[in-house]
Amino acid sequence: MTLVLRRTAIFIVIVMIWALLAAAVAHAQQPQQLQQPVQAKLEQQAAPVQPQQAQPPQSKQSPTVVPLAGYRAGTIVVKTSDRRLYYVLKGDKALEFPVGVGKQGWAWFGRAAIEGKYIKPAWQAPPELHRGSYGPVIPGGSPRNPMGVAALTLRKGEYAIHGTNNPKSIGGFVSHGCIRMYNKDITKLYAMVSVGTPVIVEK
16 A cells, blocks of 8 residues: 555656646747747838938939040030030040030120139129129028039139039020039039130030
8 A cells, every 4th residue: 555655646746747847848938939920020110110211313424525626635615505515635535514505695605715713702693684783792602602612704704614503404505604514513624724724615
């Protein structure tokens, strides 16, 4: 009888140990099974929230190097009908820039030379553009200043090759005789030329 009770007690202990081990194993596995989908759900929720950087619109880079013969290196050539400005290089080549040119009745043609170089020049509308009197002075660098970041003056300041505060106007017949360039392009041209650089404006 004593032997039977001992065997029964041992069996019960074994069963209890096995049950405890099984419970411990199940408990240890449970967090891993729950943690995995929670982490995945957080990743799925977080992914759309991260902002994607907007890609800037692609545009043709200027200047481009093109063939151009018949001009002395170092000359600026403006072809009004094409709305293009060329800075002549050696070897019958030139840097080509898109420009805005004079409206009908305001365009001019002929030869000139750069007489002044100015960074962020102030601008004042002349009487013919401001009801017969000079307009207010617009400081250099102002977003209202149509000269943009730089200007190369011609013919005693009557005309200029300059930047713009309206880049959408480049490529059109838009000015009162000045040659209008993108600000990045006038910055490049400004660095390449000097006072006395010849300028030829053609139809």
